[in-house]
Amino acid sequence: MPELPEVETLRRDLERSILGRMATEIWIAPDVPRLVQGLAPEELRQRLIGARFQGVQRRGKLLIFLLSDGRGYLLLHRRMSGNLLHRRNGAPADPYTRFVLSLDDDSELRFVDLRKFGRLWLVDDPTEVTADLGPEPLEETFTIETLAEALRRRQAPIKAVLLDQTAIAGLGNLYADEALHLAGLHPRRPAAGLTLDELGRLHRGIREALAEGLHDRGSSLGTSLRDHINLDGSPGEHQHHVHAFRRTGQPCLRCGTAIERIKVGGRSTHLCPHCQPA
DNA sequence: AGAGTAGCCTGTAAGC
DNA sequence: TGCTTACAGGCTACTC
Numbered sequence: 288m289p290e291l292p293e294v295e296t297l298r299r300d301l302e303r304s305i306l307g308r309m310a311t312e313i314w315i316a317p318d319v320p321r322l323v324q325g326l327a328p329e330e331l332r333q334r335l336i337g338a339r340f341q342g343v344q345r346r347g348k349l350l351i352f353l354l355s356d357g358r359g360y361l362l363l364h365r366r367m368s369g370n371l372l373h374r375r376n377g378a379p380a381d382p383y384t385r386f387v388l389s390l391d392d393d394s395e396l397r398f399v400d401l402r403k404f405g406r407l408w409l410v411d412d413p414t415e416v417t418a419d420l421g422p423e424p425l426e427e428t429f430t431i432e433t434l435a436e437a438l439r440r441r442q443a444p445i446k447a448v449l450l451d452q453t454a455i456a457g458l459g460n461l462y463a464d465e466a467l468h469l470a471g472l473h474p475r476r477p478a479a480g481l482t483l484d485e486l487g488r489l490h491r492g493i494r495e496a497l498a499e500g501l502h503d504r505g506s507s508l509g510t511s512l513r514d515h516i517n518l519d520g521s522p523g524e525h526q527h528h529v530h531a532f533r534r535t536g537q538p539c540l541r542c543g544t545a546i547e548r549i550k551v552g553g554r555s556t557h558l559c560p561h562c563q564p565a
Numbered sequence: 566a567g568a569g570t571a572g573c574c575t576g577t578a579a580g581c
Numbered sequence: 582t583g584c585t586t587a588c589a590g591g592c593t594a595c596t597c
Contacts, residue, residue, distance in 0.1 A: 288590065321573085348591080366591050368574085383575095402574045404591070416588065443568060452592080553570065555592070 288508075289365040291424070292539045293515045293523065294501030297371060299349070300518040303344045304373055305390065305485030309339045312389040318429050319385045319400075324408045331409050334358050335388070346417045347456030359411045366404035372397045420456040424493050431483075431490045438478040438486075445481070445489075446474035447552035458493070461506055461532045464557045465496035468531040473563045474551045500525045508533065531557040 313335050315328045322329050339519060342353035352361040363371065372381060376393045385405065388396040398405060408416050421437055422429050437454045438445070448454050449463040458466065467474050470492030472485060483491065505523030507514045516522055530540055535548040539559035549556050
């Protein structure tokens with residue numbers, strides 16, 4: 288699933304391939320009425336055509352394109368199954384393409400999204416969309432104190448709080464499980480109940496899990512169309528290097544105990560019962 | 566207010 | 582073999 292490392296990998300690739308390019312045409316599929324948020328598709332079209340991409344930023348799992356001529360920002364959330372592909376004009380069609388943005392170098396960006404959960408915004412100020420997001424876990428300013436503040440007074444299981452984007456931005460089911468395994472913390476521990484030592488381990492675990500995913504250009508699980516792929520259609524490699532996620536029954540890489548699967552906050556959760564005691 | 570959960574979606578895998 | 586059901590999960594909206 289696209290989480291922070293998958294979106295950041297995409298951002299870096301976009302920065303190298305579309306900066307300075309101008310949008311010449313946009314097509315939006317007729318059967319995704321929820322895709323464009325807050326304005327009519329025709330208005331989006333008028334504001335986008337002729338705009339140049341001056342920057343590509345990321346906040347949490349959101350991609351943020353800075354447009355030229357004061358046209359504002361285009362924001363994209365891939366949600367569960369959304370992939371952004373950069374193709375040459377006339378390249379074979381990609382199934383489940385929901386919108387196409389033609390560029391002035393005979394290429395196009397295609398948003399391919401089997402489940403239709405993806406969302407697009409065009410706003411003057413990105414904080415209109417990102418206002419509720421918690422801190423960026425890879426920023427220098429994300430300290431152990433930042434983490435402690437995010438978990439303060441939260442009695443929910445630590446796993447559920449890690450998935451809460453208003454607490455910390457960018458973690459999804461895979462990297463939350465990975466971070467907790469690296470930290471040696473049971474996912475059902477109440478978030479506010481961690482000791483200072485445990486907070487330090489979790490802080491380190493979160494950053495390590497995300498850095499590992501980034502290093503591998505993201506995780507692409509299984510073989511289906513739901514999986515994350517990068518801008519050129521290539522998969523990530525991190526699924527080969529995960530510690531806990533979807534490794535049910537396989538030996539923990541640290542101690543050899545079989546990885547267990549439980550439900551926490553309605554999400555499947557993977558842990559080593561020895562390294563992550565209740 | 567914080568916690569828990571149904572629903573949005575559709576392909577895949579499991580179960581009968 | 583073929584049909585039905587459960588499941589995957591980011592996020593919002595809703596209830597308790």
